[in-house]
Amino acid sequence: VSKFAGRARVTIYDPRTVGVDRSSENLTDLLTHAVERQLISVVYQPIFELDTGRLLGHETLMRLREVDGRAISPDVFIPAAEQSGAIVDLGMWVIDQACADMARAGLGTVIAANISAVQLKAPNFSLRVAEILNRHGLAPHQLALEVTERIDLIPEPQVSRNLDHLQNLGVQMWLDDFGTGYAGIGWLRRFEFDIVKIDRSFLNECQTAQGVRMLHGMVSLLRSLGRTVLVEGVETEEQKQLLRRLGVDLVQGYLMGRPEPISEVLRGRRNLVA
Numbered sequence: 001v002s003k004f005a006g007r008a009r010v011t012i013y014d015p016r017t018v019g020v021d022r023s024s025e026n027l028t029d030l031l032t033h034a035v036e037r038q039l040i041s042v043v044y045q046p047i048f049e050l051d052t053g054r055l056l057g058h059e060t061l062m063r064l065r066e067v068d069g070r071a072i073s074p075d076v077f078i079p080a081a082e083q084s085g086a087i088v089d090l091g092m093w094v095i096d097q098a099c100a101d102m103a104r105a106g107l108g109t110v111i112a113a114n115i116s117a118v119q120l121k122a123p124n125f126s127l128r129v130a131e132i133l134n135r136h137g138l139a140p141h142q143l144a145l146e147v148t149e150r151i152d153l154i155p156e157p158q159v160s161r162n163l164d165h166l167q168n169l170g171v172q173m174w175l176d177d178f179g180t181g182y183a184g185i186g187w188l189r190r191f192e193f194d195i196v197k198i199d200r201s202f203l204n205e206c207q208t209a210q211g212v213r214m215l216h217g218m219v220s221l222l223r224s225l226g227r228t229v230l231v232e233g234v235e236t237e238e239q240k241q242l243l244r245r246l247g248v249d250l251v252q253g254y255l256m257g258r259p260e261p262i263s264e265v266l267r268g269r270r271n272l273v274a
């Protein structure tokens with residue numbers, strides 16, 4: 001049997017593949033009931049100042065499990081939730097949960113939550129965010145909303161109204177996955193992002209001199225525009241040293257800390273210096 005035939009058979013009979021096919025039908029249903037069935041949760045990954053090692057805050061990442069306990073990747077369920085519209089309620093639940101956890105933890109640091117364009121199009125989005133901050137007694141600047149550059153954020157009036165209202169409240173706006181999507185330099189001109197997160201693919205390419213020059217150029221551009229620069233996906237000490245030389249402000253990655261549940265964040269809070 002050739003290698004190719006072997007692979008083809010695996011593809012056909014692999015139960016995980018069958019599961020994926022089936023879940024594309026059931027995923028919408030799963031997502032719609034995920035909150036009430038307690039299949040959704042949040043984990044937190046720390047973000048540090050590179051110079052001082054001080055903890056700036058945590059990024060909030062959504063997790064989804066099937067009823068049998070198997071994890072579904074965000075790269076699978078987030079797009080599905082965006083398509084079905086379920087992301088509006090799930091995204092609100094995540095912000096609420098993160099604010100509740102962090103208010104209770106009393107760290108006084110920043111919570112960064114990822115949001116989709118779909119959420120920014122909902123007319124009451126900024127009002128609901130303001131209500132959540134109020135209810136948990138958090139200052140608006142303690143919340144950051146990460147907008148990914150992967151989406152084509154059409155400047156609809158509703159999107160602009162939400163963004164303006166959030167920025168007037170004092171909520172931070174961060175640009176996620178910089179360098180990978182539609183936005184590029186145009187967005188930097190239009191929106192006053194507080195922090196720009198450079199996608200980890202650029203760090204991965206730093207094994208070559210060309211890759212280092214590319215990252216250096218991006219960092220210099222962002223800093224000359226007055227933006228605070230965060231590089232995500234830091235996995236090695238060498239990468240951290242390189243980022244120090246390039247003048248990067250903030251870092252996030254497995255080297256400093258993996259995403260973990262609030263219980264673990266609280267347990268390790270005395271050691272929160274990178």
Ligand code: C2E
Pocket residue numbers: 045060061062063073074075078087091094113114115116146148176177232233234235252253254255259
């Ligand atoms: P993102 O916002 O760019 O988040 C960073 C991703 O990189 C996370 O994957 C994180 O676990 C992973 N990561 C962090 N440090 C390292 C590292 O050192 N090495 C490597 N290899 N990976 C690292 P995750 O949790 O699977 O999330 C994937 C994407 O799903 C996120 O990318 C974000 O776009 C989306 N997402 C996650 N949670 C939410 C949410 O609540 N709402 C929305 N709208 N999107 C979300």
Ligand code: MG
Pocket residue numbers: 059114146176
């Ligand atoms: Mg993010």
Ligand code: MG
Pocket residue numbers: 176177197199232
């Ligand atoms: Mg990111």
Ligand code: MG
Pocket residue numbers: 177199200232
């Ligand atoms: Mg990314």
